[in-house]
Amino acid sequence: MKKVEFNQILTDYKEVLPHGVFLTTKADGEINTMTMGWGTTGYIWNKNIIMAPVRKSRYTHQLIENSQFFTVSVPLNGQLKKELQFCGTKSGRNHNKIEELNLELLEVEECEVPLIKGNNLHIIAKIKYQQDMMIDNLAKDIVDKKYPEQDMHTFYYGEVVAVYQE
Template sequence: MANINLKEVKFTEVLNDYINLFPKGAFLTTKQEDKINTMTMGWGNVGYIWGKNIIMVPVRKSRYTHQLIENSNYFTVSVPLNNQYQKELKFCGTKSGLNYDKIAELKLPLYKTELTDVPIISGNDLHFIAKIVYKQDMKLENLSQDYQNKNYPEADMHSFYYGEIIKVYQEV
C-alpha cells in the first residue's frame, strides 16, 4: 500500500477546469472480486443530475474494463494534471487487462480509501470515487450519422456508467 496524504476538496473547486481533465488521459480503475484493472480514458462527463454530482465514463463493450465494471458497484478515476504517467497512460490505453496485469507490470501504486475496495492510483493529482447509480448501452441508431461514421465504424459501442461522486481527493 502506498504511503500518501489525501486532502478532501470541494467538487466546485475543480469544476472550472473539469472539461479539460479527461482529454489528456486519466486512469479508470475497476475491480471485480480479486481482479483489479485500469484503462486510459479520454472521454467522460462531470455534471449534476438527480440532485447529485455525477461522473459519467464511456466504456466500449470490447474492453476488459467493461466486464469488470458490469459486475461492480464502484469505479475510480485518477487524473494526472502535470504530464506525469505518460508512458503508463499509453500502455493502459493500448494493452488490455485480458492479456496483461497492467498494474503489476507498471508497478502502479494502489491506494485503497475507506469508501470502496476499488483502489485509486497514487501519483495522480485528482481522484474521483464514484458509486454507479445508472448505466446505459448506446444505441447506434440514436446517434447522429456523422458521429456514427467517425466513432463507431465497427459498431463497438460504448456503455455509459454514471457514478455518484462520493468523494473527490486531491493528492497533496
C-alpha cells in the same frame, strides 16, 4: 491526501481532464485500469455525477458490470504519460497493467476500488445508472468515424462520493 469539493475541481481543472485519465474498477478480486479519453461531469438527480464511457469489448467493461464503484485518477501535471499510453492500448485480458507498470494502488475507505498513486486528483464514484449506446440513435457521421465496427460504449453514471488531491 486531502479531500476536496467536487465543484472546485470542475472549476480548477476542466482544461486538464481531456488529456486522459485512469479509470479503475474491481470485481471478484480483479482490478483493472484503462485510459479514459472522454467523459462528462455534471449535476443530475440532485447529485454530483461523473459519466464514464466504456466500450463493451473492453476488459474493464466485464469488471465494471460486476462492480458498484469506479475511480478516476487524474495526472494534472503531465506525469504518467507512458502509463496512460500503455493502459489505452493494452488489454487487461492479456496484461496485468498494475504489475507491468509498477503502479502503486491506494486503498480508500469509501469502496474496494483503489486509486492509482502518483496522480494529483482522484474521484470515487458509486454507479447509479448505466445505459448502452444505441447505434440507431447516433448520428451517421459519428457512427462512420468513431464506430466503424459498431463497438459501442456503455455509459456509467457515478455519484461522486469523494474527491481527493495528492
